[in-house]
Amino acid sequence: MPKKPEAQGEILDPGYLESWLIHLRGSRKSDQTVKSYRDGVRQFLSWCAATDTTPRLDRPTVRSFIADLLESGREPATAHSRQMSLCRLSHWLFDEGEIDEDLLRRLPAVKVDTKVVRQLSxxxxxxxxxxxxxxxxxxxxxxxxxxxxxxxxxxxxxxxxxxxxxxxxxxxxxxxxxxxxxxxxxxxxxxxxxxxxxxxxxxxxxxxxxxxxxxxxxxxxxxxxxxxxxxxxxxxxxxxxxxxxxxxxxxxxxxxxxxxxxxxxxxxxxxxxxxxxxxxxxxxxxxxxxxxxxxxxxxxxxxx
Incomplete structure (x- = not known):
């Protein structure tokens, strides 16, 4: 049987980012957490613009974005963080009723290498x-x-x-x-x-x-x-x-x-x-x- 095509997500309106950041601050997320999430979404939107990709919160689009990050030499931990930002945003939009389906739910996480922890002598x-x-x-x-x-x-x-x-x-x-x-x-x-x-x-x-x-x-x-x-x-x-x-x-x-x-x-x-x-x-x-x-x-x- 032919593989069923994955559903396409709705186009991400950049205006939702500011509303999400307000929600995060209202939930008392740390400044560093808010910054990390904001940077992840902004980088995704910039990538979409640079590659002429429609900014959809669906698996094919996010996978392509993450693949490009890794191929460009970014650390797996960075790619993991960027993917998490998009997954959290998608979940929030679904909870708020702004999208009909959270297509990034249970998206497999980027595998992060286990590195040697550097300590001072x-x-x-x-x-x-x-x-x-x-x-x-x-x-x-x-x-x-x-x-x-x-x-x-x-x-x-x-x-x-x-x-x-x-x-x-x-x-x-x-x-x-x-x-x-x-x-x-x-x-x-x-x-x-x-x-x-x-x-x-x-x-x-x-x-x-x-x-x-x-x-x-x-x-x-x-x-x-x-x-x-x-x-x-x-x-x-x-x-x-x-x-x-x-x-x-x-x-x-x-x-x-x-x-x-x-x-x-x-x-x-x-x-x-x-x-x-x-x-x-x-x-x-x-x-x-x-x-x-x-x-x-x-x-x-x-x-x-």
């Missing part, structure tokens, strides 16, 4: 902290940020969103009001991190924005945003001589150090703010591989 961690040495405002701020990230594995948005009231140095805790998925949690920080934060707070009292709620302030009269966060860590990593640095390495490193020092898997999930085991399994595998390498060297099975 103990020497690199120390070098990164030493790169913040100094008595100036930026030095004290940056050391506090680096130490918090290395100890807690806090996400970028979680750290940037902290207020002065979210940190208790007497108790040694940081309160994350709204983590991924809108979930809050409390994480512990040790004496050295508390000391670094206290040094920063004393400098912060003399800042022109000292009365604002945001914990992290810039050195040019602004609060620290995503771009400032990124360039700050890149700058310190360069001073420390760490090559191919990416800020997310600090979260990877915090998780790996927790497991390497005998921390429990449940404790790591609570600290990192994970509700599912997928990410935990990823870091557990990396820790197991390092222990296996050390054991193999001890056994020296190649010694005949």
């Amino acid at each position: 103990e020497e690199e961690c120390k070098a990164l902290i030493e790169a913040c040495d100094g008595k100036g405002f930026r030095d004290r701020r940056d050391e506090a940020i680096v130490r918090i990230l290395l100890e807690t594995g806090m996400r970028r948005g979680e750290l940037i969103g902290m207020t002065v009231d979210d940190i208790d140095l007497q108790e040694g805790i940081c309160i994350i009001r709204r983590g991924k998925g809108g979930k809050g949690r409390v994480v512990s920080i040790g004496p050295r991190t508390c000391k670094a934060v206290d040094r920063y707070l004393r400098q912060r009292r003399r800042h022109r924005l000292a009365d604002t709620a945001a914990l992290w302030l810039g050195d040019r009269g602004r609060t620290l945003g995503y771009n400032g966060f990124y360039f700050t860590l890149q700058y310190r990593a360069k001073l420390a001589g760490i090559e191919d640095f990416w800020p997310h390495m600090l979260r990877n490193t915090a998780a790996a150090r927790w497991l390497d020092r005998g921390g429990s898997e449940g404790g790591l999930m609570a600290m990192a703010g994970w509700s599912r085991r997928e990410m935990l399994d990823r870091y557990t595998q990396a820790a197991s591989e390092r222990r296996a390498i050390a054991e193999a060297r001890r056994l020296d099975l190649g010694d005949f």
Whole structure:
């Protein structure tokens, strides 16, 4: 029998994108999530225009878009993210009654390669902290940020969103009001991190924005945003001589150090703010591989 042709979706009206973004913000999705979804849909619309393709939310069109992304050298993780954006938009349009059928429902996800998780060594961690040495405002701020990230594995948005009231140095805790998925949690920080934060707070009292709620302030009269966060860590990593640095390495490193020092898997999930085991399994595998390498060297099975 001839294969039944797939149904064609309705043409995507670009105006729906803004309505969807309003819905996402109203559902308290993080700024980063909203940006990722927005970029995915915009890239799809741009691809349709460049290839003279009718922008339909159906499987043939979306598959062609994803195939072009992969063939152009984009990472599978990026293609996965773009496809997810379109699937979520299609589902929302169906729920809102704007389309008669969600043709992207249960569209097979793009297979994402399992990559080796890069962590900083103990020497690199120390070098990164030493790169913040100094008595100036930026030095004290940056050391506090680096130490918090290395100890807690806090996400970028979680750290940037902290207020002065979210940190208790007497108790040694940081309160994350709204983590991924809108979930809050409390994480512990040790004496050295508390000391670094206290040094920063004393400098912060003399800042022109000292009365604002945001914990992290810039050195040019602004609060620290995503771009400032990124360039700050890149700058310190360069001073420390760490090559191919990416800020997310600090979260990877915090998780790996927790497991390497005998921390429990449940404790790591609570600290990192994970509700599912997928990410935990990823870091557990990396820790197991390092222990296996050390054991193999001890056994020296190649010694005949």
